[in-house]
Amino acid sequence: MDAFEQLVTDNTPAVYRLARAYAGDAAAEDLAQDAFLAAWRALPALREPDRFGPWLYRIALNRCRSSVRSNGRVTEIAMVQGVGEPAVRGDFRTAVEARAVVGPAFRCLSEDARAVIALHYAAGRSIRECAEVLGIPEGTPKSRLNAALEALRTEIGRAEP
């Protein structure tokens, strides 16, 4: 239990941010908790303990996908995180604009595109780790990430010509 707690502590920020990016703020905490709980229950199925990380993020990603599919395309945005933890640092207008303009465009992307962006940018996984989580060849996430960013640019341009 102590060891698993340590893994929870180490991976909580990345799992939470992954869920937040993919499914929205309001659902992120529930999804992160569910992912860890599912991992805990399914721990006997993990045959290679040193692959715990990719395995955990795959569980989290699957939870997020299920949640978004079952809830339709509902986005949830949290605001105040607590004293001393500003949700967005830097210029207020930029933050508001970024969420306003890029957020809807991001949610228009395909599941695969959102997944690779969320894994790489929100959860901070490397390209190689993204490949492990997504179960695809190592060279594929890089091209998929580039395609996802290009699709994001296209969506932004479509929303705001």
Place this chain on the structure above:
Amino acid sequence: MTDRHEHLMKAFLDDLGSAPVPTGLARRVSGRIQGEHPVRASRFGAWFLPVAAALAILALVGFAVIVGGPKPSPSVQPVPPSASALATPAPSPSSTPVTPPTVAPDQSVVPPPSAPIPAFHVTLDPGGNPLPVMVSDASSTVTGAAPVRPNLSTNDPVEVVQGSAPNDVVVAWVGGGCDQLSQVTLDAARTTVSVSTLTTSQGCDAIGIERAVALTFGQPVAAASIRGQWGPPLSPHMMALDPSAVSSTDANHGFVAGHDAFTGLAYLAETNNGGTSWNDMPVGWGTVTGAAVTVDATVRAYPIVAISCSAGRPYARPGLRAGHLPGAGADLEAPERWGTGRARGAGQRHRRADRRANAA
């Protein structure tokens, strides 16, 4: 795709990876897992012992190579953190009796709402240096607060002296021209009064300014029974609504929640024009501990807004799922009203009203 779009995209991607994690989330996860312990332990033990034993042997061999050899072998690699972490947990149920499940307290549930702490607000204005002061009375024995002429007579940082009436106690301290807000807090035992201040360091001289506020009690109180002290500095979040925490739902609409220390109220503000102006409404007493907005992207509406406060009842629009916000979902209350103002100006408006009241 313009430069602006590229800039916004970069800001968005940066935000994805730097979002603050809710405080205590890992602890809550651990709490939920503890509740699952018996189920998990019985399944975990089937494979865990062999794996743990193999890893332990590997670790021992590695240790022997490092300690026993003349030089550490460069081929000896540390055990991967995840593997070593998995190798150390508690023994399986086959070796120790299963303890009864102990469900950890659910940290995500806020305590039952309590009655608001009485608060009074006054504006001190010695020498043209107005300072809003919020008086919080945890003892619930103060019946009023008023500005008085300061007359410090000791070197105590916060002086507590008898007022002009037996029921009055004067709290005085030396502040500065950069003070933006002070909070005078009387503890529940009515033995200590703390003064906290929110201070900026922008363009004001360092000359001390004496401040004093008279507290009126319901019965005679000996000032000597109350000790004065400095409290911790106030957080800037307490000054007014915090625009850096705005969540936007589209190009024009956004929400921000915050706590106005001057009024002691939690606020929710909404903009319909990209943040140019804000409508705000008080949603309860206390400090905002969380807020959430759920947007139905299909109809572009915002049916759910929730906010929880450290004191008072959480507020939510109908439709909120209980899991969205700790404590929300039970005992919801409607907003008192929608007002008009700017997010930053929420407190200022009330301060202006109070100055008018003081002048009268």
